[in-house]
Amino acid sequence: MSRMGPFDDSHLPPATSLLEATPQRHRQNVGLLGINTHATSVTPRSPLSTPAAVRTVLTYFSTWSCSDRVDLGDTLSIVDYGDVVEPDDEGGSERIAEAVARFHHDLKLRIILGGDNAATWHALRAIAGDELSSYGLVTLDAHYDLRDGQTNCSHVRQLLEAGVEGNRVVQVGLADFSNSEYYARRAHEAGITVITRDQLRRQPIEEAAARAMEIAGDGGRRVYVDIDLNAADLAVAPGCHAAAPGGFSADEMRRFVRTITVDPRVSAIDITEIDVDRDSHDQRTVRLAALLVLEALAGVRRRQS
DSSP states (O other), X not given: OOOOOTTOSTTSOBGGGGEESSOOTTSEEEEEEEEXXXXXXXXXXXXXXXXXXXXXXXXXXXXXXXXXXXXXXXXXXXXEEEEOSSTTSTTHHHHHHHHHHTSOTTOSEXXXXXXXXXXXXXXXXXXXXXXXXXXXXXEEOSSOOOOSSSSTTOHHHHHHHHTOOGGGEEEEEEOTTSSOHHHHHHHHHHTOEEEETTGGGSSOHHHHHHHHHHHHTGGGOEEEEEEEGGGBBTTTOTTSTTOBTTOBOHHHHHHHHHHHHTSTTEEEEEEEOOOGGGSOTTOHHHHHHHHHHHHHHHHHHHTTO
16 A cells, blocks of 8 residues: 655645746735855855755645644745756856846745855845845844855845945844954944844844844835844754854744745845755755745735735
8 A cells, every 4th residue: 555645635735836937816926046056155065956955845844824824825826936057157147137037026025045145145136236225134144244255254245335235234143153353343334233142032033023124124125134044053954054053943033034024125035055965864954944935925925914
């Protein structure tokens, strides 16, 4: 006798059922694009595709939100725009810009799957075009990412130099023993708002998300959110090179994403810093990333309420 899989049941649709090739009428459409950057990482990593792995593990989850008592499939679709080919190679920036240009204008949210954090620099620059100064930036990250050069640790500095205003940047989750006084001073001089991991031991993650949006989205400006898995505890994100003990729990990461994506000013969000080859045998890092995708959809769904 053959055994049924967990979603071999017409009454239990898998999350992959949300994926569509084109926008669906009478639904809210969320775009999904893979930008698997890896070559400029300061820590050598595998080129294995994180976006492909995340799409695969979506099969392990359903479309039903118990907490909201809604099925995401009733009102939402994920329009899958595929992956950018060799985003780190010559012409990669142009290919990313071309891929972003294919986004339909009425998407409720754009989800970027990295890759390392170089994907953030490429994606926001491509999405904003000549209007970078009109965007706010929120990062959930253990690091300032203000280093010189062009690596996965320099994207915030690059975005500031390209036009993002420092007083509209909020960095949430900065961790002890992961940064330096030099970069703390650079963040302060740029006008960046920092909410440390230590502060969040005494403040609900939802309050931090609200404060971040108040600053980054001031005046109704659009906001790009960068979710770096190195903000998570190493136990829940072994596939992230820079994750450390004492980071956010998987639940905190999920709550932050669902809370912040409720705000319609959030026009794009990325999920970065996963090395598929480094992940645990049970794929817990990739599974967390897939759940963050679903939490983002749940946040968009709450905008209707």
